[in-house]
Amino acid sequence: MPAFAQPATLRIAAAADLQPLLPPLLTQFQQQTGIHTEASYQSSATLAAQILSGAPYDLFLAADLSFPQRVIDAGRAEESQPIAYANGTLVLWTRNDSGLRVLSLDVLRDPSVKTIAIANPDHAPYGRAAQAALQHAGVYDAVRPKLVIAENIAQAAQYVDSGNAQAGFLSLISALTPRLEASGHFIRIPAEAYPPIVQGAIIVRNSPGSAAAHRFIDFLTQPSVRQSLAAQGLEPAR
Amino acid sequence: MPDVQPDIAIRHRQGRFTLDTAFSLSQPWTVIFGPSGAGKTTLLRILAGLAQPTSGRFHLAGRTLLDTENNISIHAGQRSIGFVTQQPALFPHLTARDNVAFGIRHLEPERRATRVAEMLRLFGAESLAAQPATQLSGGERKRVALARALAPAPDLLLLDEPLAGLDDASAHDILVRLLSLQSSGQVRIVYVSHDLAEIWRLPAEVLFLESGRVTAIGPLQQVLAPHREHLLQQLR
């Protein structure tokens, strides 16, 4: 079939937590390969639902494994298993002027901490991890009335950055962004406190940008790219 | 000769012409006569306080209601002036009785009810008291509107073509009642009309208003006699 000469375009459905670090990466990819990219950042749950309804994405970079698995189960992915491309890290973050000098899961019980932001544990991977961490530390029941639930990790950051919540469970990625780094401080939640946030990807079956998607996955595994991602909070997949 | 200032002096620029009048309410009845578009309704609205003139002065019953030079303009509700417009503008959601009572809310209920009944009787509308305003005929609305305007015992009553559109019998009846008002009451009446036959027998001083200017002033029949001749000539 004759086709118009078009630069190849890669359409990416990207989880909200990737928003701080993906854009410069995409520019780099475009310079390297000449492939034009477009990314849409939403919660993994929303993106999965959209892909299942036929949204024209080529590549799905999710924040966990369950959402790519749904796409696989519906027969819409090329792979039979999600490609683990990175590991997310959970942090507890607070503003510098919040009055919380020392951060710990235990200090969240203190009455001076009135509100704690968390992404929705029912459908957001970082929210699930946060809930698990609180349970692991044995403070979940005490802290539960203070939790305010954000739609996704980006919104959780908004809640705590605007000062409406005194502390919040965020991704390491967002904590390392210039803005949040300047305005607050954080502690990493120990890895054993929550099930690993393995971020998985799938390539959408029969999508026009399938070849480009493969190239992007390869690009993500380049050593220089992995180093750059790690420095910004996204550990390479183990 | 001593120069007596008239009670009313209004200058108002509007559209095609300038309204420029000066007169006193020396008689109980003052008729403002003139062709349509001469500025009669505008003048009434200015006197009532519903419109502000370019410049003017208005004294009534010892009070200064308007003095543009000294920035005085008494609010419409406080001028003690009743205004019956060409279209009666009764409150449609109220009965005739409640319409008449609208301006005398400050009276205690008994006195108020008496006054309302008195006013309705004065204009032959006592049987209409409980009727919703929307169910009244044109003539009936005029009667109620008159009763309403007079209920607060204003110093001045402005009537804008009050008999227009009425059948002869109603018009005659209402006119007789208005005339009987004068023999007893303190209220001064300014009566606007362009219908010579209607006003011919009124015991009034007339202002002949043409294109905004008073071209003649004096006892009605005297001033309008030549006009009447002219009209009768045309009919022959």
Place this chain on the structure above:
Amino acid sequence: MDLQALWLSLRLAATTTVVLLALGIPLAYWIASARTRLRPLVEAITTLPILLPPTVLGFYLLVLLGPHTAIGRLVTHLTGHPLAFSFSGLVVGSVLYSLPFAVQPLAAGFRSVDTALLEQAQLLGAGRFRTLTSVLLPLSTHSVIAAAALCFTHTVGEFGVVLMIGGDIPGATRTLSIAIYDQVQEFSYAAANRTSLLLIGVAVLALVILYARRVPNGAPNA
């Protein structure tokens, strides 16, 4: 869970409607009768919420009513807690979000009342308040009902603002629309469908009740 969210949505809609009528009637009265140059500006500002995406409106509220602004600190001082994540916060957000839906029908209704009636009221000694209550409101009940119906349903369906400033707290900010959204996000489509039907059914019922009370508008004198 659904019933709790339903009750919350109804409470929010009812509270917002009452507040909006209380604020909207004087505001619409001013807009319908003012002749200053300020009027078009005020009218434009009250229409603004229609233009703003609800999530943007919610975001600004989050920031403006947070602890970093004077207003936010005042609110916390008065109520003991910040506005976000509370029912009263949702009321504030909903009032702003639905403001045009109250002011516009009310102002249009007031404007449609014959000026001659307002002038007579003035001449007969009625002040602005009495003119509003004795003449304007009785003659524009249909506009008041329309405004109430619009505000109520608009708030029942409200999502973006609640999402931004609500915090999804059951019983306080987890409205029916948020509940549906959560169910969709969890891929519980059957539950989402049930909740959606509930939402639609309740809204239609409320509207039917409201519209059944319509009073025919008194015709102005010919």
